[in-house]
Amino acid sequence: MSHQAQSPQPGRRPGAHAAEPAPETAVESVPSSHEESWAANKYMTDDRPIAADTAAPGCRKRDPILIASNVTRTYGGINAVDVEHVEIPRNKITALIGPNGAGKTTLFNLLTGFDTPQSGEWRFEDRDLAGVSAYKVARLGMVRTFQLTKVMGKLTVLENMRLGANEQPGEALRRALFRPLWKKRENEITEQADALLAKFKLDTKRSDYAASLSGGQRKLLEMARALMVNPKLVMLDEPMAGVNPALTQSLLDHIKNLKAEGMTVLFVEHDMHMVRHIADWVIVMAEGKVVAEGPPGEVMKDQAVIDAYLGAHHDVDLGDSEGFEKLEAVLEKDPESDIQGGESLAPVIIEERKDTA
Numbered sequence: 001m002s003h004q005a006q007s008p009q010p011g012r013r014p015g016a017h018a019a020e021p022a023p024e025t026a027v028e029s030v031p032s033s034h035e036e037s038w039a040a041n042k043y044m045t046d047d048r049p050i051a052a053d054t055a056a057p058g059c060r061k062r063d064p065i066l067i068a069s070n071v072t073r074t075y076g077g078i079n080a081v082d083v084e085h086v087e088i089p090r091n092k093i094t095a096l097i098g099p100n101g102a103g104k105t106t107l108f109n110l111l112t113g114f115d116t117p118q119s120g121e122w123r124f125e126d127r128d129l130a131g132v133s134a135y136k137v138a139r140l141g142m143v144r145t146f147q148l149t150k151v152m153g154k155l156t157v158l159e160n161m162r163l164g165a166n167e168q169p170g171e172a173l174r175r176a177l178f179r180p181l182w183k184k185r186e187n188e189i190t191e192q193a194d195a196l197l198a199k200f201k202l203d204t205k206r207s208d209y210a211a212s213l214s215g216g217q218r219k220l221l222e223m224a225r226a227l228m229v230n231p232k233l234v235m236l237d238e239p240m241a242g243v244n245p246a247l248t249q250s251l252l253d254h255i256k257n258l259k260a261e262g263m264t265v266l267f268v269e270h271d272m273h274m275v276r277h278i279a280d281w282v283i284v285m286a287e288g289k290v291v292a293e294g295p296p297g298e299v300m301k302d303q304a305v306i307d308a309y310l311g312a313h314h315d316v317d318l319g320d321s322e323g324f325e326k327l328e329a330v331l332e333k334d335p336e337s338d339i340q341g342g343e344s345l346a347p348v349i350i351e352e353r354k355d356t357a
């Protein structure tokens, strides 16, 4: 079973690591029919409280889709993940944030069956997922994309999409010999793939090798492929990393559309600008643990979040643009500041300054 956790990357700016082999074009958001917009309205306007009680690390949710308890994973002496309790709210967009090496990708790997924890239990839609393999987890409706995209470069875009589908009778050796037994299903899969490719504006690339796509287009292809199983929960590991700004808005729209269509989204992201704009709920990890959670505006002001991102620089309010200026002033004077070396908060400051300019 493949395992994809990355080592922390000090100094890495979100979005800086993926190559951009081809130019990208902006794409407008997905149109919706009358029925779709009625359904979207239902999910987009639901403003009932997300937490069952006070927002705090590990708090119970009014309607959780995924519940994990006591999940631990160590590497050597390092507690990569040590989560006592976490619940993901249904039909919401939840951002999982935290500094490099906090354990976000490892938690994704554990929950989706790409890695095995030392201990813990987790339930998706009330089904125990411990020991369930990654492909079965996807079939149950919980799919994920990877921090570093995993498209098959030597297959075409359409072939990549087909690989994402459930129930492929033609894969069974004996049935593969009898075309009528699988042809109908294959046609259905192709139809579904074409519809998704059109939605993600990748239809013109249908017959191209996936290797020819730009970094952003690969992210879109991975997201589109994940949707081939009609998932209930979509987990995106840094969907914006390496994406050309021309595609950023389109990706944001796609993520919002997943929610509008009734899916639940959990995404890892370093870009606080994006988190503040699309997340209904934010969970913060540091050193393997959940250290804070709540609505975006409130979480950014939480002392535990500030500590996790800033270490010694405690007196700055991440929810307040004045705070960023104050922080910048502190950092300029501090020759030992991690942030000066391009640490994880630097892009946040840059984004915020653009925002408030």
Ligand SMILES: Nc1ncnc2c1ncn2[C@@H]1O[C@H](COP(=O)(O)OP(=O)(O)OP(=O)(O)O)[C@@H](O)[C@H]1O
Pocket: 005, 006, 007, 008, 009, 075, 078, 079, 080, 098, 099, 100, 101, 102, 103, 104, 105, 106, 107, 147
């Ligand atoms: N395969 C592995 N072998 C050894 N250590 C690992 C492995 N995968 C992850 N780790 C360690 O586990 C910790 C958590 O890593 P993880 O990749 O989950 O962090 P992350 O929050 O996703 O970070 P980033 O924001 O940089 O992607 C780090 O200390 C990392 O070095």
Ligand SMILES: [Mg+2]
Pocket: 006, 104, 105, 106, 147
């Ligand atoms: Mg990661």
